[in-house]
């Protein structure tokens with residue numbers, strides 16, 4: 001993977017499987033952990049995969065860390081239309097403003113990126129770690145916090161060492177950096193960004209990178225935590241430097257010649273970025289937003305520009321910027337069953353309707369059913385968004401496959 | 417004043433005691449866990465508060481909560 005450049009290259013050993021998901025005799029493909037193409041500010045200065053912008057180069061490109069208070073940061077985030085890039089898309093400005101007047105004990109850069117369909121966060125940390133660290137430093141200064149934690153999964157040692165090296169170059173006054181390497185675990189696109197209303201309608205953002213043991217916002221005597229996704233911090237740093245958000249960051253996998261991470265202009269359509277990745281065949285179906293996301297017919301997505309709103313408008317999900325082209329020749333129902341099994345296995349094992357419901361749903365799907373009667377007993381229950389998001393993904397798949405149950409499906413919320 | 421019944425799914429063990437105490441609103445799912453409490457909590461009528469409070473105090477897992485605002 002070190003031989004790849006930011007120009008499109010076609011590896012010869014590529015297996016067009018699904019990342020981390022063996023299905024129907026097709027072996028699982030690896031995480032598409034390679035930077036394929038960049039046309040935009042995020043990877044500025046990077047000319048080939050593996051190019052790390054060290055602190056000196058970063059400062060030469062972008063100058064010193066700007067200073068800004070919380071209100072100023074929120075203003076920049078607003079102007080750039082920033083949303084949490086870990087999956088849930090919570091407006092960053094609102095999240096920043098919710099910290100106003102709170103005692104913030106730490107800033108956490110969530111680089112867990114558990115789902116193998118996504119690789120962008122690791123790629124940012126490998127190539128432009130200081131843009132990410134600058135974003136977190138800005139929040140730390142604005143909230144008066146000393147402690148900034150970079151949380152990573154252990155299964156990508158190159159990312160860990162890139163961050164370690166970057167941290168060794170920093171000497172930010174008033175900040176103590178900490179690297180925390182977690183046991184790898186699936187990160188849900190949606191479950192990691194549950195916005196929990198706490199009493200009095202005081203909505204606190206919460207996007208722990210996995211089904212948490214206790215997803216309630218950490219409040220109280222110890223103070224609050226500002227946790228956000230890697231890309232969000234990088235974009236905040238750029239926004240504060242007056243850079244307009246002109247690019248979309250997307251991870252492509254499945255039946256494309258060059259799976260990987262693409263930074264492309266937001267004006268591009270899905271068809272353009274997929275063409276850039278080299279279509280192996282005309283796709284029929286794509287999964288958007290990861291396994292928790294939405295299935296859409298390619299015909300509906302092809303002409304769609306990249307980003308939250310445009311994707312939402314055609315029934316797709318942007319999430320963490322994930323697009324999986326379903327390999328032709330594999331029965332989509334088998335893909336769906338494999339995904340349902342995978343998601344059932346990710347239940348954090350503490351809430352009955354999730355622990356029992358998701359495997360029951362997967363069994364129903366494996367039998368060829370719709371699982372809808374089980375789905376309604378899962379929907380809206382459980383401590384985090386994982387079960388509800390799983391049900392939504394399954395329903396979207398059944399809808400595009402024409403297997404949706406005739407009743408109940410469109411009524412939405414289930415019985416809770 | 418408004419009353420809301422909440423559930424901590426990580427505590428609920430499906431004992432079903434709450435179903436007997438507050439059967440007007442809670443029904444068992446196929447596994448015996450109570451249905452009728454959405455993520456944001458179930459808002460209650462004044463006349464439901466007594467039954468809800470019984471469910472809260474008798475739940476052996478202390479999984480239920482009653483929020484009165």
Ligand code: SF4
Nearest residue numbers: 211348350351354382
């Ligand atoms: S709903 Fe499922 S994944 Fe979420 S905390 Fe409960 S058991 Fe874990």
Ligand code: SF4
Nearest residue numbers: 428429431432434475
């Ligand atoms: S009594 Fe408590 S533990 Fe039992 S089902 Fe009801 S809420 Fe769950």
